[in-house]
Amino acid sequence: MPESPAASTPYEVLGVAATVSDEELRRAYRRRLRVTHPDVGGSAVEFQAVQTAWERIGTPQNRAAYDGHRFADAEPHPTRTAGAGGRSGAGGGASGRATQSSGPKARMHGHPGGIARQHYLTLIKEWSGRGTTLADPYAPQLIRSAPREIRHTLAKALAEESTAQLISSLGIGYTAWHDVEAGHKGDKLDHVVLGPAGLFAIMSEDWGGPVELKRGELVGESLAGAKPIDALEDSARAFSRALRVKFTALIVVLPDAALNDVYTLPARGRRPILVVVPRSRLVGVLREGMLGMSRGSFEKVFELRSTLQNGIRLLD
CATH class of the missing domain: 1.10.287.110 (DnaJ domain)
Incomplete structure (x- = not known):
């Protein structure tokens, strides 16, 4: 890996x-x-x-x-043509790559990992110093010598690209938007996915170490005090209010090596069920759902697609 x-x-x-x-x-x-x-x-x-x-x-x-050694897939891949009404499609991923299929792909809108890529390039240039010319911002020695918070932005970009690659393999019954504006202060949802099993808000992450769920939040040495579940819930809530839609579930997807098991937080009040899954389990959750999720009807999915297509704003 x-x-x-x-x-x-x-x-x-x-x-x-x-x-x-x-x-x-x-x-x-x-x-x-x-x-x-x-x-x-x-x-x-x-x-x-x-x-x-x-x-x-x-x-x-x-x-x-x-x-x-060069980090696999650290350099950006050319994007594919998006589905009808969309922009650039999914890029390649570092791990959890879906098997290529000759069948129809999911409708993809936006540029997965694009914001994180831009953030990484800005940070690595600032850290290298004013006036420094970087021949290759993805050179392995440069990446390894950078502070961990800078390396994390690149890891997040790769994680988002990997998730998008998996989503694209789900088929024509699914529609996905990437780097979605969630409300104020530049908050975003990494992925919004609509399919037969429902509407999902997904966060793709890679902190470079193992994590576990404690008292409703992910913890681990590599998180450095971050509260990703709180952040995902806040962004999903702002998005839901703006477009007047309800998520079936919130999902945090991590590299397989970061998790020992699937974690779930039951629905509470207006907050939908939250699931933390290793990347290898993501496709199954999006196709089949999980215990506690309510599955939508075809008519509801069709109506939601129009609402989302008209209301979603993608971040540049």
């Missing part, structure tokens, strides 16, 4: 810059081993992470191979 740009690099695990000498790297490895060893009160998970990091960059050959 391709490496997530948001994941901790071996250099970060060892606590050194990517520019250190081989001898400095060796000293850092030995120091981290002593600190993280379970016999001296360290964490077994951190101890294993240190060993894995050393395996990846501990020799000059391995280090050169790691430093020269």
Whole structure:
């Protein structure tokens, strides 16, 4: 599976810059081993992470191979033609890529991952310094040396592109809008998907590490205090009020490696059911729904499509 740009690099695990000498790297490895060893009160998970990091960059050959490796699908792909009335379609994805089919694709509107791509390019140029010319903003060494919050914006773009690729495989009975304006302050919904199972608001994310659901919110070291479920609910609520529609479910889709299971939060008041799924389960949820979701009728889907097509605003 391709490496997530948001994941901790071996250099970060060892606590050194990517520019250190081989001898400095060796000293850092030995120091981290002593600190993280379970016999001296360290964490077994951190101890294993240190060993894995050393395996990846501990020799000059391995280090050169790691430093020269390009993140799979980090560079943008040409977009495909959108469905009727739409703009650019889905780009390629890093993981969870759908199998190509010769059958009709879902109607796709907007540019998945486009806003996140623009944000990444702005941040990486600002971080590189005024007057610096970046020959390749997706060069692997540049990505790995950037702060984690910048790498996360690229990981999010890749996640949105992967989700869009899966949605496009659902068939002509589905319509999807990407980078949708959700209300005020530039808030957005990554994807709005309409199909036989209902209307879904989807957030695509990749924080580069595992997460779990606790007390109604996703938590994990890689989230750095972010509250994604709160953000998704706020955006979905603003969208629903503006267009006077009701979502069947809210979905957070993450890389398979980030989740041990599917998490659900039952509907409460006007808030629809919320589901957190690994990417490999997304297509099944969009096709079949889940326990607690109310399935719409064909007539309702047809009416909703017209309402959404007339009311949705796509962000540039």
